[in-house]
Amino acid sequence: MGELEYLLLQTNPHSISQASNSISANPASFRVRDGHDLAVVFLYVRIGIGTGTGTEGIFTNYYLYLFCSCAVNDYIQSVRGLACEILDLVAEGLWVPDKSVFSSLIRDVQSDSCFRLNHYPPAPMTLNKWDPSPSLNTASSRVGFGEHSDPQILTILRSNDVEGLQICTHDELWVPVPPDPNQFCVFVGDALQAMTNGRFVSARHRVLITNSVKSRMSMMYFGAPPLNAWISPLPDHKPILYKSFTWGEFKKAAYSLRLGDYRLNLFKTRTIDKAPWY
């Protein structure tokens, strides 16, 4: 894993067969197996709801911090298990003596991890200015979720079959991630970037909606440490690029910035001119 600078994994959810299948990523609705529409589940758990506007996007997201239905709860536990396995492999690959150094943070009962559902309505059709014949109607693309990196440790994303997710390469090219309800997409978050002292770099991503017929729906598990946990670069990786901070401090700083800002810049120990992702 020496020079690996960012991690985008697509992993097959078959190992999470039961829990994963009991929540389907059907565009019509996230339906749990016992027949209850997730909208019903929201009645119990609608702790937070956010909407993106302007440059940040046009998504609606639903945060599920609490236990809601067995299916959702099983799913969260299963993806947390997957996140922990991946983090243990990351630690192993970095030759860290304590393999659970990262995963223990999201296993902690006080962990600030959360689960979110995003809904992106279809992009409206626009008439081609030069040829108004209906066959040349095209879907205009619009920002569903603006460019950003996830602040947490690791994100496990699953979507329906509607395209839109893109990641940014080091050459600043936006690459589409093919939508596949049978795959998970795994993103390194800012906290893991700091803890690995930049060996793993949080993936910048965004959602551009082009589909004029179907809604994109996605669900994300964001694995995060407890608010009072210290995020510090591994000591044997020199030079140390980031100051230590608590997850609570980092969240507060993140809220004071815009979605697309490089939050970790606030915690750098020294200036690196070239790489914008440091």
Ligand SMILES: O=C(O)CCC(=O)C(=O)O
């Ligand atoms: O909906 C998606 O595909 C991505 C959403 C996302 O990046 C996020 O919620 O942080």
Ligand SMILES: [Fe+2]
């Ligand atoms: Fe994200």
